[in-house]
Amino acid sequence: MRNVWTVATNAFREAVRDRVLYNLVFFALLMIGASILVGQISIGIEQTVIVSLGLTATSVIGLMIAIFIGVGLVSKEMDKRTLYALLAKPVERWQFLIGKFIGLVMTLAVNTAMMAAGLYAALWVVKHPLERNDAYVLVAVYLILLKLAIIVALALLFSCLTTPFLAILFTVGIYVAGVFAHDLRTVQAVNLSDGTMRLMRGISYVLPNFENFNVMGAVAHGEAVAWRLVWQATLYALLYCAIVLAAAAAVFSRRNLK
Amino acid sequence: MGFNSKNRRMAKYVIETENLSKEYPYGFLNLKKKTSLEGLNLQVEQGEVFGFLGPNGAGKSTTIKLLMSLIFPTSGTARILGKSIEDVSMHQDVGYLPEQPYFYDYLTAAEVLDYFARFHRLTATDRRARVDRMLKKVGLETAKKIQLRKYSKGMLQRVGMAQAILHDPQVVVLDEPMSGLDPLGRREVRDIILELKKEGRTVLFSTHILSDAETLCDRVGVIVGGKLRGVGTPGEIVGIAAQGMEILFEFTGEAKNLPLLSGATKTGELFRVQVAEMELYATLDQLKAAGARIRSVAQIKPTLEEFFVNLVAADRAQANAVEVSGK
Numbered sequence: 001m002r003n004v005w006t007v008a009t010n011a012f013r014e015a016v017r018d019r020v021l022y023n024l025v026f027f028a029l030l031m032i033g034a035s036i037l038v039g040q041i042s043i044g045i046e047q048t049v050i051v052s053l054g055l056t057a058t059s060v061i062g063l064m065i066a067i068f069i070g071v072g073l074v075s076k077e078m079d080k081r082t083l084y085a086l087l088a089k090p091v092e093r094w095q096f097l098i099g100k101f102i103g104l105v106m107t108l109a110v111n112t113a114m115m116a117a118g119l120y121a122a123l124w125v126v127k128h129p130l131e132r133n134d135a136y137v138l139v140a141v142y143l144i145l146l147k148l149a150i151i152v153a154l155a156l157l158f159s160c161l162t163t164p165f166l167a168i169l170f171t172v173g174i175y176v177a178g179v180f181a182h183d184l185r186t187v188q189a190v191n192l193s194d195g196t197m198r199l200m201r202g203i204s205y206v207l208p209n210f211e212n213f214n215v216m217g218a219v220a221h222g223e224a225v226a227w228r229l230v231w232q233a234t235l236y237a238l239l240y241c242a243i244v245l246a247a248a249a250a251v252f253s254r255r256n257l258k
Numbered sequence: 259m260g261f262n263s264k265n266r267r268m269a270k271y272v273i274e275t276e277n278l279s280k281e282y283p284y285g286f287l288n289l290k291k292k293t294s295l296e297g298l299n300l301q302v303e304q305g306e307v308f309g310f311l312g313p314n315g316a317g318k319s320t321t322i323k324l325l326m327s328l329i330f331p332t333s334g335t336a337r338i339l340g341k342s343i344e345d346v347s348m349h350q351d352v353g354y355l356p357e358q359p360y361f362y363d364y365l366t367a368a369e370v371l372d373y374f375a376r377f378h379r380l381t382a383t384d385r386r387a388r389v390d391r392m393l394k395k396v397g398l399e400t401a402k403k404i405q406l407r408k409y410s411k412g413m414l415q416r417v418g419m420a421q422a423i424l425h426d427p428q429v430v431v432l433d434e435p436m437s438g439l440d441p442l443g444r445r446e447v448r449d450i451i452l453e454l455k456k457e458g459r460t461v462l463f464s465t466h467i468l469s470d471a472e473t474l475c476d477r478v479g480v481i482v483g484g485k486l487r488g489v490g491t492p493g494e495i496v497g498i499a500a501q502g503m504e505i506l507f508e509f510t511g512e513a514k515n516l517p518l519l520s521g522a523t524k525t526g527e528l529f530r531v532q533v534a535e536m537e538l539y540a541t542l543d544q545l546k547a548a549g550a551r552i553r554s555v556a557q558i559k560p561t562l563e564e565f566f567v568n569l570v571a572a573d574r575a576q577a578n579a580v581e582v583s584g585k
Contacts, residue, residue: 006376010362017364081360085421088326088354089377092346256329 003095004102011073011103020069020107023061024114030057031122038126046126051137051220054119058112059144059216063175065108066148070155071167073100078257087257094249101156101245108148116141133222136215139230143213146237150208151175153244160251174207182211208240271337272429272460273302273325278334280320294320296484297334302462307455309475309492310464313566317484318464319357322433325462326354338429350378353427357434357464359418363407367398367417370406371424378425392420397446411438419450430454432463436470448474468492468559482569501558502534505541507550514548532558 015021031054038049074097077083086096116138123137124130154174158167177184185204192200212233215225278298281291295317302308312318323329325336327343341348361370368389375385393402396416406414415438422430435451436444451474454461465471471478472492480487480495488495508527518541522531529550533541538555545552 002379003377006373010373014362014364081356081358082362084326084328084356085354085359085361085374085418086377087328088349088352088356089374090346090349091377254330257323 003091004099007091007096007099008102008106011100012106015069015104015107020065021111021114023065024111024118027057027061027115028118031118035122035125047123047134047222048220050119050122050126051140052216054115054122055137055140055144055216055219058115058119058141059147061115062108062112062144062148063151065111066104066151067155067168067171067175069107070104070152071159071164071171073104073152073156073159074252075159075164075167081258083257093253097156097160097249097252098245101152101241104152105145105149108152109145112141112145112148131222133224136219136223136225139225140215140219143215143230143233146233147210147213150178150210150237150240150244153241153248154208157244157248157251160248160255175210178208178210181207181209185209209236212236271301272304273300273308273336273338273462275300275321275325275336276334278321278324278336279332280317280324280329281332294484295324298481298486300479300486300489302460305455305458305460306476307451307461307463307474309471309478310462310481311466311468311471311478311495312464312481313466316481318481319433320484321481322354322431322462322464325431326352350425351428353422353425353430355415355418355422355430355432355435358411358438359414361406361414361417361421364405366403366405367393367409367413367420368402370417371421374421375424380425388424392424395450396420412440412443415439415443416446419447423450423454427459429460429462432461434465435463436465436467444470468565480565480569482566483573487569502532503538504530504532504556504558505538505545506530506553506555507545508553509548509550511549514550516544516548518544528553 031050034050034053038046074083077086083096087093119137119141120130120134123134151171155167155171158170161167162170181204184200184207187197187200212229215229218225275298278295278300279293280295281293284290284292298317298321300321310318310321320329324331325338325343326349327346336343338348339351362373365373371389371392372385375388380388390399393399396419398413398416398420401409401413406417409417415435419432419435422432432451435447439447448470451461451463463474475492477489478492478495479489507529509529518531518533519529522529524530531541542552542555
């Protein structure tokens with residue numbers, strides 16, 4: 001576990017020194033602009049606009065970091081050959097992989113936490129005092145972080161299997177498909193055969209179901225989020241990440257470096 | 259530093275490979291195979307400096323990467339300190355310098371060494387002391403707080419050397435340790451290798467520079483085309499004394515009409531002549547009598563390139579002979 005932690009803290013340090021967290025400046029500007037604009041044009045829907053915009057930005061920026069940096073976690077180290085000296089130390093390949101995963105999830109956690117703080121600041125500007133149900137914004141941010149963790153795991157798996165470019169394409173593809181996984185499961189089409197329906201349902205269970213993490217609509221309208229949904233989503237994300245990372249570790253453990 | 263106690267469990271050979279082979283698939287659907295290493299059987303003994311010699315693409319780096327488990331063998335096995343190379347704990351007592359090393363450029367030299375030291379279960383105080391000692395040893399004390407992105411190639415090589423020996427390993431494997439270094443840097447690396455030998459550690463390093471192998475190695479292994487062509491002392495293997503002597507001389511006055519001058523080459527005022535070893539003293543006497551001033555006398559050593567070219571030519575000749583006799 002110590003090796004995993006050493007790799008993870010270094011991956012976090014890398015993200016900070018490579019100025020990944022600079023995206024927060026963009027987010028801060030977006031929130032400032034939005035709160036000024038909302039204060040001028042909308043009456044009664046400040047909360048909906050600010051929360052929707054803030055959570056969407058948190059999700060989109062997080063997705064970009066998770067995909068682009070996630071794919072580079074291993075491939076960059078292989079290309080630059082920084083892995084050579086490291087793998088010649090008493091460290092298992094899976095420890096390196098899990099460490100990298102935790103390092104990026106830690107970076108995303110700090111990023112989303114800061115964005116949540118910015119979102120609350122913007123919310124306070126447009127309507128103060130804050131209400132009790134505004135605390136559910138934090139739950140929404142937490143669920144976004146779980147979704148991002150799954151994306152990082154997928155990006156890692158694909159980067160162990162193929163080139164960085166294809167890994168980005170595959171990760172984006174799975175993300176888009178995962179957004180519609182719920183629809184795929186519940187679709188009722190009259191002109192499809194039973195076999196096709198069964199296949200679609202089967203695929204929908206393999207794909208990550210990102211609908212599980214989407215509470216943006218409810219939170220934007222100041223509604224509560226059921227705790228059952230939170231722990232179920234947590235369990236789902238943990239299990240999904242574990243399976244994907246186990247697959248990535250299996251591939252990476254026999255991979256020949258260049 | 260615990261080194262002697264570690265030694266007690268030492269196997270007969272520190273590094274041992276058995277029929278180690280590596281093939282790389284290529285082409286359409288990876289159907290074709292290129293053999294990079296073929297049935298390598300190599301033994302390196304405790305405390306020796308072993309040089310792995312060969313031209314580019316001969317299989318030196320492939321062997322070293324196999325030993326470090328950076329790539330996996332198609333067949334065969336290898337052991338270091340009696341442990342299978344697949345056993346990660348083996349790396350606890352092994353140091354490795356990759357060819358043209360590259361490290362996290364967002365870290366400083368001190369940080370990168372501390373990072374690597376953490377995998378060796380060292381305490382924070384021990385890590386700090388070792389990192390400082392190593393930086394001093396490789397001459398990077400003054401640059402230790404500069405991020406590696408600002409380092410030159412030679413400086414990175416020094417960081418690589420430092421991380422390889424940071425944890426007092428019993429076995430040190432160095433892939434082209436002199437490449438990219440200026441003469442001073444090369445000398446420093448040579449000194450470090452000799453120091454490691456003095457401390458009783460085993461060193462395996464690859465090179466294609468003959469003089470490095472000559473000055474440092476107890477034994478060398480020559481690899482060409484993925485096959486080990488011979489193992490022995492540098493003199494035995496390359497046949498260093500076989501090509502005669504070279505005399506460099508000049509005349510203080512008018513150049514005399516000596517018969518040997520017809521075979522000499524003249525550069526500026528200096529004459530250069532090559533003679534067989536047994537004719538050396540007679541030639542020197544002639545030159546002395548003619549009033550020449552001797553500037554230097556040196557052995558003519560074959561270059562490694564010549565040696566390799568001869569090996570490849572011998573291979574081809576043998577292959578042709580087999581083909582002819584087959585007909």
